[in-house]
Amino acid sequence: MKIDILKCHGSGNDFIIIDEMDGQYDFTEEERVVLSNELAGRDKIIGSDGILFIQKSEHADARMRMFNTDGSEAEMCGNGLRCVARYVAERLGKEKLNIETMKADLEVAHVEELFEGILTYEVAIEPVSLSTQTIPLVSEQKDHINQLIKGLPSHLKFTALSVPNPHIVTVVDEVKADEVKDVGEQANSLTDILPNGVNVSFVKNLGEGRIFVQTFERGVGLTNACGTAMSASSLVSCMLGLTQFNEKILVLNPGGMVECVVKNDDHGQYFIRLRGNATYEYEASVEFDFSSPESAEIFDQTIFDDEIALYDKLATAAKTMI
Template identity: 45%
Template structure:
């Protein structure tokens, strides 16, 4: 099977983009999962956090499906959506679009560069639900906002929400981020357990100062990643609910892959979040993959020149973060 693809990243969260809109590819559900497991393997030549399949939509400008490295499908991916938004907007030669995702059609648009020469897109993160049944989280209560889960920790307060991916978020101190606590909690809730039958993304959030936070995420189906777009969006919302940041104002969200910006919009008890950040292409490639054997070869590859500008953003973000985390 011959496939053309682009490798790109949002905040260091890297993906392989496969265009089913202008190519004649057709994949079964099993083939999508197998492709993700084969191509995203970090021990192989490509390696990625997941595959973004870009497809035709019968009512939107395009459709995105996200398959994690373990072959599971995610309902949304904020960092991936920025890459898909760029591809579809450039393909259609327009600055804004509507992308169909599993749960909702989302508005996306090109924005002024977040850093010189770093291509930047804004994507809508929605719907937001605090109902535990939407994660699901099996507790004898309808919602969990800034409360303890005794089975997990006696020291942390958690907030659970779906955006629409399931997230469990704790606001922590530097020492807790640097400990093994997040790894232990995350592994517990992402193997067979009574609380989260489908697993959950776990984020530790450190408030740096007004308008600046750091987010570290263990992603369901992936593990620790440089960044998770829906987690950064959900984490920003949680800091606003706790009075650490303001609704309707830009929050800089630092991560191990760089930084993004989030704006949380509130309408009564309804929320949606704007996620603004890079959509950086690394290279284009053509591959020949044999699904039966799980073997592929790269038949052509062209490196692009966009990463150098992003690394400057990343360097400045890391310098800020190193200084801020000392406090």
Template identity: 50%
Template sequence: MLIDLIKCHGSNNDFLLIDESDRNYKFDDFKRRDLALALCDRENSLGADGILFIRPSKVADAQYRIFNSDGTEASMCGNGLRCAGRYVCEKLGVDEAVIETMKANLKVRKHEEVFSGIPTYQVEISPVTFDLNDLPLNLDQDTLIQERIPALSEELTFTALAVPNPHLTAVVSKDQLDSDLQTELSEKLNQPNDLFPDGVNVSFIRLLEKGSIFVRTFERGVGYTNACGTAMSASTLVTCLMNENEYEQPIDVYNNGGMVQCAVHKEGETFTIDLIGNATFVYSAQIDIDFNADGILTEILEQEDFNEDLQYEKLQEHAKKYLSRF
């Protein structure tokens, strides 16, 4: 079977994008899982954090589903949505579109460049909920907003929310960020445990200056990635709840893969978040896939670079230079 794909990334959170709407691939979820396991393998295949499957939608301009590198399906991915949004907009010849995701139909639109020469898209991150049943998080309370969980840590204060992926966040010092604390917590909460039966994304947030934060995330189903869009959005919201940043204002969010912007909107008790950042296409490729009893055999038949990564490296250098001040 011949498959066309695009390697792409948002903040170096990288994906393989496969458009099912133009080709009758006849994938079922078992094949999508197997493709993710095989093609995302960085040692033996193309390598990626996940696969974005673009599909027809009856309620939006397109549907997108994302399968992580471990074969599990995620309900949403902000960095992936920017890439999917760019693909759909360019395919339809429009500047904005609505994308159907697992839990909501979300708006995407082309945005002014976040950095010179960088294709930039804005995506809506919602719904947002603090109800612990929605994560789920097993505690004898309804919400967890800037509170301690003694069973996890005596030194950290946590906020739990779903956007719609489940996130556990903590604002930390430089020493805490540089320690093994996040790894220990993340691995504990993404193995069988009583608190988060389905696992959780764990983010450490460092306040830099007004309007700027750094976020590092251990993603459920993936591990550490260069960036996580929903985590950066959730983390920005947490800093607004703490009065460290302002609602309605774009916040610079730095990560190991570069930088994005997030703006939190509040109407009553309802929150939505705009995630603004790069949607970089690395290369297009055609591969030959053979599904068989022994696994998946792949052969790359052709590959063509988009040459967009050279400009993105300049954004990365800008981010590194800024972070060196802290």
């Protein structure tokens, strides 16, 4: 069968979009797993951090489902949501919309440019919870803020939260990619403590409302960026006094940069807005046979050279700020 795809990225966190809104595809859940394995895996024909399936919604402008490269479905994906926001906004001719995700309907909007020439979208990252039961993190405590986690290195203290996918965040003096990868793998092997797995982020405080974040993403591995991880890290940085609530936080990452604003209310609830690029790399068609997925072929590819060049400028500028 022929499958039309759009390759895109948010902060270098790249995805394959498949539009199901017109009902032209009728994938089973098993076929979504196969597509995620065979198209999105880094050693496969396209390669990405996952697939974003865009579907009709009964109560929102569209529905987003995000599948990781291992075939697991994520509760949310902040960088992916920005890409979906742009795609649906342009498809429907809207500036603001609501996108249905696994845990909530989220507001998204086309906003002022984060960097010259870069189409920028703001998305709500909700619901936010510090409850160890919600994450889940097996613990006798109701929350886990800046503490050790049994089975992980004793020099690292973590804050655990869901946004709504599970995250643990640690603040360090220097972020080392090898350590992020090692600790991420360790954390996801602790099934007695973190039964659903977890995204692991290392944060470096850069001062003046800036942080650097690198993340090991559950179901994917070490990534250029993870939108919910940057959101979770921004909240943790506010809680620990590194940055301020209600003010813009510039979050730098190996793939570029985004902005976050974290708000809280009198009831102890947190609200996060994530703002950043939604860059198109290319569109194409894939000839795919589920009985022989390894034979997939790409054709009719159109590359968006101008968008790629513009984002390269942003990424270069971001590196000078770290």
